[in-house]
Amino acid sequence: MNLDHFGMDTITLAGPLEAKLRAVRAAGFTQIMLSAQDIVGHPGGEAAAIAAVQKSGLRVTGFQVLRDFEGLDGHLHAYKVDVAKAMLEMCRALRSRILLVCSSASAHATGDTGRLVKDLQKLAMLAVPLDIRIAYEALSWGRHVHEYTQAWDIVQSAGRENLGLALDSFHMLANRTPLDTLQEIEPKKIFIVQLSDFLWQEVRSPEDRIETARHSRVFPGEGVHSEKVIELARQLDEMGYRGDYSFEVFNDDYRQLPLPVVAERARRSVKWITGRVARRSLPARRQA
Amino acid sequence: MSTKENLPQASNPLGIDGLEFVEYATSQPQAFGALLQKLGFAAVARHRSREVMLYRQGAMNLIVNAHEAAESAPTLSAFALRVRDAAYAHHHALELGAWEMPTRASAMELNIPGIHGVADTLIYFVDRYRDFSIYDVDFVPLAATDPRPPAIAGLHWFGVVQSILGDRTADWLDFYQNLFGFSVLPRGQYFGVLPKGTLLESPCHKFYLQLVEPPPGAEDVRWDEGLVRVGLGAADVPAAVKALQARGMVFVDRGTVQPSEKGALTQPYLGGVTFELVHSHLKP
Numbered sequence A: 001m002n003l004d005h006f007g008m009d010t011i012t013l014a015g016p017l018e019a020k021l022r023a024v025r026a027a028g029f030t031q032i033m034l035s036a037q038d039i040v041g042h043p044g045g046e047a048a049a050i051a052a053v054q055k056s057g058l059r060v061t062g063f064q065v066l067r068d069f070e071g072l073d074g075h076l077h078a079y080k081v082d083v084a085k086a087m088l089e090m091c092r093a094l095r096s097r098i099l100l101v102c103s104s105a106s107a108h109a110t111g112d113t114g115r116l117v118k119d120l121q122k123l124a125m126l127a128v129p130l131d132i133r134i135a136y137e138a139l140s141w142g143r144h145v146h147e148y149t150q151a152w153d154i155v156q157s158a159g160r161e162n163l164g165l166a167l168d169s170f171h172m173l174a175n176r177t178p179l180d181t182l183q184e185i186e187p188k189k190i191f192i193v194q195l196s197d198f199l200w201q202e203v204r205s206p207e208d209r210i211e212t213a214r215h216s217r218v219f220p221g222e223g224v225h226s227e228k229v230i231e232l233a234r235q236l237d238e239m240g241y242r243g244d245y246s247f248e249v250f251n252d253d254y255r256q257l258p259l260p261v262v263a264e265r266a267r268r269s270v271k272w273i274t275g276r277v278a279r280r281s282l283p284a285r286r287q288a
Numbered sequence B: 001m002s003t004k005e006n007l008p009q010a011s012n013p014l015g016i017d018g019l020e021f022v023e024y025a026t027s028q029p030q031a032f033g034a035l036l037q038k039l040g041f042a043a044v045a046r047h048r049s050r051e052v053m054l055y056r057q058g059a060m061n062l063i064v065n066a067h068e069a070a071e072s073a074p075t076l077s078a079f080a081l082r083v084r085d086a087a088y089a090h091h092h093a094l095e096l097g098a099w100e101m102p103t104r105a106s107a108m109e110l111n112i113p114g115i116h117g118v119a120d121t122l123i124y125f126v127d128r129y130r131d132f133s134i135y136d137v138d139f140v141p142l143a144a145t146d147p148r149p150p151a152i153a154g155l156h157w158f159g160v161v162q163s164i165l166g167d168r169t170a171d172w173l174d175f176y177q178n179l180f181g182f183s184v185l186p187r188g189q190y191f192g193v194l195p196k197g198t199l200l201e202s203p204c205h206k207f208y209l210q211l212v213e214p215p216p217g218a219e220d221v222r223w224d225e226g227l228v229r230v231g232l233g234a235a236d237v238p239a240a241v242k243a244l245q246a247r248g249m250v251f252v253d254r255g256t257v258q259p260s261e262k263g264a265l266t267q268p269y270l271g272g273v274t275f276e277l278v279h280s281h282l283k284p
Helices: A017-026 A036-040 A045-056 A074-093 A113-127 A148-158 A169-174 A180-184 A206-215 A226-239 A259-276 B029-038 B086-095 B169-180 B237-246
Strands: A006-009 A031-035 A059-066 A098-102 A133-137 A163-168 A190-195 A245-247 B019-025 B042-047 B052-057 B060-065 B075-082 B114-116 B122-126 B139-141 B156-163 B198-201 B208-212 B226-234 B263-265 B275-279
Touching (some): A017 A259, A031 A036, A045 A074, A113 A148, A190 A226, B086 B122, B226 B237
Parallel strands (some): A006 A031, A059 A098, B226 B275
Antiparallel strands (some): B019 B075, B042 B139
């Protein structure tokens, strides 16, 4: 496990896309997670944003985020399919192999598992010709799917090669989800792991979780749950997960600090994690 | 009680019944047409308004589309599946997550529904292939031409070869299995002289798709996803090779792909187009 396995996320940084790309690159990172806003909000338009990403030399960890996709009916479903297609096309143009999809928080969404499975199968099918993998993430305030274990059940039922999981430490910590069932997940079905911590012990209500998740996350090593983040990373490493780790750190303070200062904090966090997790070169412990 | 209704079976939800046509795009339709004639195809009809020709040989229809074609090398740009109900098949595929094809891409003025296949290719659905043909509307038959030229040595569609990127076999299996009901043939069961990749059989058992990932050591080779070539089935490959050689076709005769009982591969023509003959148990 080294710096090459970690990426920053543009949502952590303030300023224009080019400045973010430069800061991340200057801190020694080789990859970056992009948001749709980076692309559509670029003053030069989408093409300029895509060109800037390609010129940066950074690998695109993934593209985010498709929200409230699954479980809708009729015109709502059709509307979301259109949104998904546009997101997939941007994802492809950015040469991102991963589209991040959050479990639905919509009050209009059904919790019928069969329907959720079917909708995610459809999304995965849309992604096949574009060579994109769908990483499904359980939001801790998701309406029906809010634990990674539920997301895993759905991914398993769907049984599609390009549909897997995004694990986000924040949601697991916020919901106090035990990590013991992590071992049941096939490592190759974990497409991306997002790491962050936060500064308070408990976030009890969904409102608290949303508020904290969107404004007050910090890098691992900076919060009060960091040992749990390490435990997660260590378990994943031992299971044989060899994919990317991305810092999903939404933080209002970081968005008013100079970019190199924030990127340096991210780099320090990588060092903090890798110093505590077994080296990747060691063989993975076999699971019974 | 017996019924004559042609109801699709569970394993063939769309009632797929073979390939209706394959389509090539090229900006040199004359040269390609000459090549097709060597291969036993005859031009039988011309599109009413576009630079599109229909070639035929036995039960095989082949469309050469020069309308807005960008590339000079003929490229396999579409194949059409015969289905029980084209509108249903189209709707079913879209419901499962297929991409609607761009409306202007079709060679036909008839509204033949279709979806995106690999890369820029299309997959059409055709249900009028028995009493009434889709070509009756869009094409004008060529005068003094046999509209049903017989096949050389019983040639018939055998399948389509698709190149895919590394580690993409499972993705494309999901695509063809879930959208159309194709099934994977056991490893080691191959036809022809190019035994590689993964072979899929259509739910109607009338044609095959071969998915080919880049071979090991091909990291430096430019390898894109796309439709590579068609395979023509022949009960007697050496006889078919001989007949086609007599018409001027040249087959690769070196290395592992030299003509045999199993199959044969033509040399690349016109910037890269090739055709494969495959020993076939399928009926023409």
